[in-house]
Amino acid sequence: MAKVKGDILIDIEKCKGCELCAASCPQESLELSRKLNSKGYHYIVKIEDNCTGCTNCALVCPDGIIKVYRKTKKKTEKIATISNVTGDITVMVNS
């Protein structure tokens, strides 16, 4: 099974601190910061490094301020071997 590693970027200046993302995060990794943004809202920050990139937070965010990233270990496939004077070079592609 591929290991999923995710991450999010939050536009904290536009965050209104509604915490709906935190309530929907299955990893419980979001919480309100003690600090305020320039609008006077406590903004959401990540408090754990266990994001799986499930997009729950972004789906429920009313202000559309969360970008979600997800990286899976990619399978690779050998398609050719090229020989030259220094040795073999194997060409792989991601699939």
Add this chain to the structure above:
Amino acid sequence: MNEKTMTEEQHFADVITEESICTNENLVFDRTETLIDTPMHYCPGCGHGVAHRLIAEVIDELGIQDKTIGVAPVGCSVFMYNYMNIDMTEAPHGRASAAATGIKRVLPDKYVFSYQGDGDLAAIGTGETIHTCNRGENILMVFINNGIYGMTGGQMAPTTLVGMKSTTTPFGREVEVMGNPLKITELIAQLPGVYYCTRVAVNSPVNVRKAKKAILNGFKYQELKKGLSFVEIVTNCPSNWKMAPVESNKWMEENMFPFYPLGDLKIPGNLPKAGKGE
């Protein structure tokens, strides 16, 4: 707790892993093009923001930005035309479905939707709502039901629940004085002119996905020219319900959903319970 700090140039929280996975090839969710990148004026936690985003996403996925005209209501979402990068008209209070009728009748091959709150659609606009549905105009009507009047400061709506407090029902809605909450969606689902009628919510990821599917249907069914699509989104109004957003969603699940149950009221042409075609 590992609190993140922000840099001054980008107002984004930093990533903590050894190598950043926040690259374009790993991007799985981002703001869609038709949703204009500008702060929205809605209260924290208000469902309007999600509803607008879903409509924008559907328009972009179907590639119909150049063929869609929306009609905004009077209510909190009166400024919807500032958030959606499509041609839009701002209609008088209650009349969005009539304006949408006018547009669709003269531009029958375009995608037309109206977007209204509970006062707009089920109080002042009831006549237009019923007749637009009855005529079976090939449009999508989006009905944002939060059981209260938002923009004007929290008065009772036709869909306010019995016992629910508002500025005009300070002791809770009384049936003897104001009648029962109006299930307008159930009423119009009976009309043969309504091809598709469903009730969704945007309070959880599962519901957001279902709501998006409903809106997608509402646009796609216009191509069939078989009648009107009606999508009710039951949502919260944290400010006027006087609750924090997370709490308001919980209250909604416990109180609004039992009275306004989510699900299809009419799937293409048929009332599911009746089991008969129209």
Add this chain to the structure above:
Amino acid sequence: MKELKLMKGNEALAEAAILAGCDAYFGYPITPQSEILEYLTQDARMRTGMVVLQAESEIASINMIYGAAGAGKKVMTSSSSPGISLMQEGISYIACAELPCLLVNVVRGGPGLGTIQPSQGDYFQAVKGGGHGDYKLIVLAPSTVQEMVDHVKLGFDLAFKWRNPVMILTDGALGQMMEKVQLPDQLPRSTEDPDWATVGKPKTRERNFITSLHIQPDQMQEVNLHLQKKYRAIENEEIRFDTFECDDAEIILVAFGLVARICQKAAQLAREKGIKVGVFRPITVFPYPYDELNKLADQVKGFLTVEMNAGQMVEDVRLAVNGKIPVEFLGRMGGIVPTPEEILHKLEEKFVGETV
């Protein structure tokens, strides 16, 4: 040129709409103008493909007009006094959003449910306001069935020229009477979209949105100043009026619409008795021919304004004259049409000092 046809006012107006290339008509039945809707539901759609829809109310009608006008189409509605009252909010929105459209008011006796007989009691509503806010409609007042026909194309042309709603202010008698008319040729329906219309945003332009909400006060002021500038320009360019034997007149009858024709007869009767009477007929009641009336005031003893109301246009006549000469008034209400004889009688009473 086509041959002359005998037609009823309402039907002639409806026919003129089809011939003018109207894209859509949304309306609701009300006496005395339901024939307009009925005529259009017959073969208009087959002839030009125009949309004809009976709406559920006048409120729905005007809002359908608003949506379709915003899509850049040539649209029109018609109603009679109480129905026009219902449309006022929509008209105010259309005026502020600067959308072209044609409105027809076949005026009946009022106020309230009133009668179905003709009246001119909606002059104030049409010309001075009606809906909320500082806006003006261009208002045309036909006095013959031929003008009912001619004012349709004129109305659409003015509406698109100025991006303003235009109203044809007629009455129940003109709507119902039959006269010979010469119909214009068929204009094809337009296939071009104005650049401001909501037709779907292509990548080549910014989105269009039609709104009358300008919540910042300085922005609202700007919008209003812009509208006022437009109205001043309309006042400069679009005044239309007609005169009948005013050159040597000593007394002038001022009237609009149907009443002006009755005044012509009254003037003829007066001339037979040696009183030199002329008739001044505004064709546009907005913009109003104030300057022309002011000039005429220099050459006559007085004006007698005749209307089928309690005294509405007479205020504009007095404004025009600015106290130079006496302005008398004869009004009939309740749907009663004045006779030439009673107009002559009033004229003699006020200006000649003796009655016959």
